Amino acid sequence: MASDLTIRVNEEDRQIAASPDTPLLYVLMNELELNGPRFGCGMAQCGSCSVLVDGVEIRSCVTPVLQVVGKSVTTIEGLADQYAREKGLEQRPALHPLQQAFIDVQAVQCGACYNGMTVKATELLSKNPTPTESEIKTAMNGHLCRCGTYPSILKAIQLASAKMSDPAL
């Protein structure tokens, strides 16, 4: 069953043992011991497990690991690095500005949806740095939250957008 596939996760090549049909999520959680992406539904309905593959948000719970061979997977753990590369920053910030915005507006309750919300919003802001409220709502509509934090996540995305597009920062 050992597959000896190699996948690229957060800019590192990682050799993995899982069978090729194993959903990427289980590989990230169990073999690579990443705590960010998490199981929520296993059916691509909720967004708990989101990661970026070549910059595009996907649901790792329904993506066989074989499908990401030769591509670049970024999890929430790699977002700050990715931001530093994109912006050509010499030093990696401790957190992606969006993560900092989640702290600044205290957007999190239980935090279970936070991984997917952040990954999806990062994708949005890299494509559209200054989205309107309606563009944010449309982009985020595939990500569910059970605690009712949508309003504060909206604020966090708006705050991050403002900070990221402020040349003084």
Add this chain to the structure above:
Amino acid sequence: MTDMSNALSRRGLLKAGGALIVGFSFVVALPRNASAARGDMAGPPNPQEVDSWIAIHSDNTATIYFGKCELGQGNTTSLLQIAGEELDLEMSQLNSVRLDTNVTPDQGATSASSSIHRGGPPLRAAAAEARQALIRLAAARFRVQPGSLIITRGVVSVEGQPALSVSYGELIGDKQFNVNLSSAAPYPPAPQMHFAAAPLKPTSRYSLVGQSIPRVDIPDKVNAKNIRVQNLRLPGMLHGRVVLPRGQRAFGAGAKPLSVDENSIADIPGASVVRKGDFIGVVAEQEWDAVKAADQLKIVWQDTPPLPNDDLFAAMRASETTETIVVDMGNTEAGFQRAAHSAGATYRGPYQGHLPFSPNCALADASGEQVVVQCATQRVYETRDEIAAVLGVASENVRVQYYESAGTFGRSCYNDAALAAAIMSVEVGRPVRVQFMRWDEHGWDNYGPAHLADVRAGIDSDGNLIAYEYHGWQHGWTALSTVHDIALGVVTPERSGGSNSITVNPISTGSMYKLPSRRVVSHAVPMVGLLRGAALRSPLDLNYGFASEQTIDELAYVVKMDPLQFRRKNIGSTRWLDVLNAVAESSQWDARVAASTLSNERIATGRGIGLGTHHVSYGAAVAEIEVNMMSGAITVKRLWGALDCGLAVNPSIVESQIVGQMVQTTSRALKEEIQFDDRSVTSLDWNSYPILRFAECPEVIPIVVQRMEEPSTGAGEEVMGATMAAIANAFFDATGVRMRQYPMTSDRVMEVIATRSVPNG
């Protein structure tokens, strides 16, 4: 199959007093040098001892031990504020630990919005006693009167002589206080608690409590360093899954396998079946193999009695109920005879699910001296006892450690994952991690029960409420878990007595108004033959708000009064009036009769107001909604929610609780309903049980009515009933017709709109 009690006995589980070996080390910050290391003995620690609550360390920091778990509601921060305030320590000097049956005090369940309300006072008392003990030590050291000492950030100095100062850490660092709490003050339903004889700090001197301190748990959640139960992995562990019929069947019938074809998973490497009684699980080395095995295992389940999917509410009304008169005040019958006007109707609310965003997960290791279980229970001690009962061992031989999962809003699936993991670990002799699949969580939840209500109220010719009557039909819940029942082959009876929420909640049904006569009757429906029930956030208060506050609104309409003015006229107390006024002012409520601005536009707009609570606190809400008269779709545009929970320890956390409650109520008002056919539940995921989505979310304006001099009461569920009422009343304002059943789906809206007489222009 192994006889489990023998298996346990062989492993020495039943030996009393054996040393505890925990294969898990990053759990508990041990108080250094304490004479008995925390974690060595089964708890609960004695709540009368200060040392059970507080440890001061040499570096002048403190570890605070409490028995209420962080569910994402922010209670850790608020409880640290309470302790820090009495101790005169700053937030940066305070730490807490995970709940653990060998470490933390038993403060009952983290439910009923009790963390601050009931969990705060004993912690405050312990902190006050600790502070007094530290003052005594400093006074002795400096040979001065205690009254001459002042404390800043845990440094005690003699007033006017700054050279004479000593830190808490120097006074007692990592040593025990050996001080008892005194002055008995029982605080039900938590275990008997004793309060401080030490003076409590007057609220006028508060600097931490009442402040919107940022939450201590958020940074680690944001940088993905927070360890959730789903993240735990134990050396040598197997991955487990439960195997249940897809969707629960009639309660009482269990889940009985007639045959299990173990060959059906023979092609999956390392996968095997684990059984105890009717409980069936699968384990495998790789998680994906466990998922496949659970899916692939062929089981023939015994047929079960039909569920009343044709008309649940008729079945509830027709069942053999047990009546409880919850309130009987004045002469209701005479009141109605005297009434100039009365209004009344029948209201219906569905089963709804807790459905935590991360399905339940638990790890158990029964391979050592004790069974160690990590899970996201809302009450570690109760979970420990249930695991012990199912395994047939003494409670002291089970240790339960709390790890946060997703917000659960009541007790989703009780201890099912923890029990499943424990059973499987005993059986296979290795640690087992059980992760529920989404359909396990949706299909086998203990749902918030459906509710049927007959409500009526009457007013005199001046618009004064004079009579009120509420009849509610609902079933309650059991104290024990599905896996408990199927593993032991028993049907746990419904709980009787206890929480107000099993009988109709008298506080949510008319208590906010001046009423010379009021009658509230609970008709307890047997749960057998229906679905499993449990307390779901603000248990049944959404129903009471929906039914009771629409009735009040109808009377305002009869006498052509503005609904706010009508409520002000009839309000029963200042605190109710204050939340009503707060929400009216914030929403800039303009007085007019409901449904007085009806139009023939495609999009009808409406606004509504409502009152409600769960226990003790006071909630008021205003809703602005749009109704699409062609499609029946309701959009909640804006919500205002005012909450008086006494002293709000951390107002911004209370605000975020208000927002969460109002968004969740919008979801439950418009969308959520557990569906079932004649055999089983069919709401098994987020498509078959839709919830409110990002783009559908209203703007929410939270208002905290701060009461520095009142005791803190619940803040996690007390504005939901009011929110439901406001949305329902806004629907009438928009359309001129009433919704008597929720969720207010497009289909139901179109049905109701069809009954109205169309106004001109």
